[in-house]
Amino acid sequence: MAVTVFHSPSHYGYTTPPQYQFLPFHFDRRADGTVFMANEVGEFLVLSSTTFHAFTAHALTSADPQYFDLKAKHFLSDDQSSAHLDVLSAKYRTKKSFIEGFTKLHIFVTTLRCDQSCPYCQVSRQSQDASTNVYDMSHEVLEKSVRLMLAAPALHITMEFQGGEPLVNFELIKEAVELSKVLNEGVGKVIDYVLCTNLTVLTDEHLAFCENHNILISTSVDGPAELHDKNRPMGHESSHALVTRNIRRCQEALGYQSVSALMTTTRASLQHPKAIVDEYLKLDLGSLFVRELNPYGFATKSATVIGYDTQNFLFFYRQILDYILEINRDGHTFSESYATMILRKILTPWPIGFVDLQSPSGAGIGVCLYNYDGDVYASDESRMLAEVGDTTFRLGNVLENTYEEIFFGDTMQAIAAASCNETLAGCADCAYQSYCGADPVRHYRSQLDLFGNRAVRDGFCAKNMAIIKHLLNLLIEGDTDIERVFWAWINHESSERLRLPEV
Secondary structure: OOOOOOOOHHHHOOOOOOOEEEOOEEEEEOOOOOEEEEEOOOOEEEEOHHHHHHHHOOOOOOOOOOHHHHHHOOOEEEOOOOOHHHHHHHHHHHHOHHHOOOOOEEEEEOEOEOOOOOOOOOOOOEOOOOOHHHHEOOHHHHHHHHHHHHHOOOOEEEEEEEOOOHHHHHHHHHHHHHHHHHHHOOOOOEEEEEEEOOOOOOOHHHHHHHHHOOEEEEEEOOOOHHHHHHHOOEOOEOHHHHHHHHHHHHHHHHOHHHEEEEEEOOHHHHHOHHHHHHHHHHOOOOEEOEEOOOOOHHHHHHHHHHOOOHHHHHHHHHHHHHHHHHHHHOOOOOEEHHHHHHHHHHHOOOOOOOHHHOOOOOEOOOEEEEOOOOEEEOOHHHHHHHHOOOOOOEEEEOOOOOHHHHHOOHHHHHHHHOOOHHHOOOOOOOOOHHHOOOOHHHHHHHHOOOOOOHHHOOOHHHHHHHHHHHHHHHHHHOOHHHHHHHHHHHHHOOOOOOOOOOO
């Protein structure tokens, strides 16, 4: 049997033991010749090429100006830093603490009925007067779903209502909230409630119930009236007039912090970056979430009419970000939510709850969806695939399966195997890995492969890497005011929400 013999350190040029040891890191060479370095917890440094080569050759000494920067940010350890691994592991546990408690966001699709016909809708929405027996969640499915939600180990969970338009089945929402509170008396969880609604059918009864039960409102505003009404048509009536009026009603009744909105970018949106931001400012919404079109469900049918490529979206996104930065420099704190979540990962040790930027992926692990028919899916996007006949990510049914069968079955195991970007080809060695996430559902949709191929650039990697690099460049090359603005965004936006719902 052959025995492998390792060469002595002197074979590699070391005549004395190295002064320091490397801690895990990734790097990328920037356009100006400098080297960007990031470690497992997202701390970063930019070194000159000369310093980087000295560091990697174990030739850096404690007299070098950046030696202690590398040490403080956990890129190296030496004999004087015995606690470094303990500190680094504590930061890593903090970054991954979103995993504790398993699934925290529980989405309930109370109905498929809706009064709008948005061209980018990803589900097979039904008209408002369609059969309630066919397209509404039954009382039996609701009770089984609520019991499954409360069986999750997480102590703090979010119960989110989606559709269709959930308010057209308001009686079931009332039943769901009241039932969850009764059943929770013997469980003791903290439950947050979120209602995702287009706000077009809002009544005083709806508002009173939301106020009594501390229900947060999430809605959609795509921009000024002409753009919003084009993206979200509603017969002969202006949906923009309704949603803006009812946003004001919600703000007055529930408080400004209880109302949030996102916009979906269509081809028509690309020409109006400033007008979209101005609309959010006019509505006192405090932040804007810029969402691209998702390649799921029925939205794919309209992509040739309202779609665009990733580069067009990125140009539009940078225009919006530049304008928002101008507004902040003038003293008005107003944030872009997607950038803020990435900045939180770059600048703080704290995790984020947004499932699209998590590793392990949030699908099933951070979020699950109870469909109106009792089927359980790993995410909202998984449900959208099922709407066009692909049930790959169906975890089970509340009327047929136990909690263990649903959340620990073969489907969930397959998702979990592809959910860590630390082990994915193309991600494992990426310098920006700790700021990004894994999305097996998206990879499957674009490539019929849960693991995906980053070289194919299905849009997920290309978009995230471009935005992450842009934010890092602003931090590295910008003036001191940029970091002040970014910290204001992080402090301004609540981090309690698991994700911004998709209405």
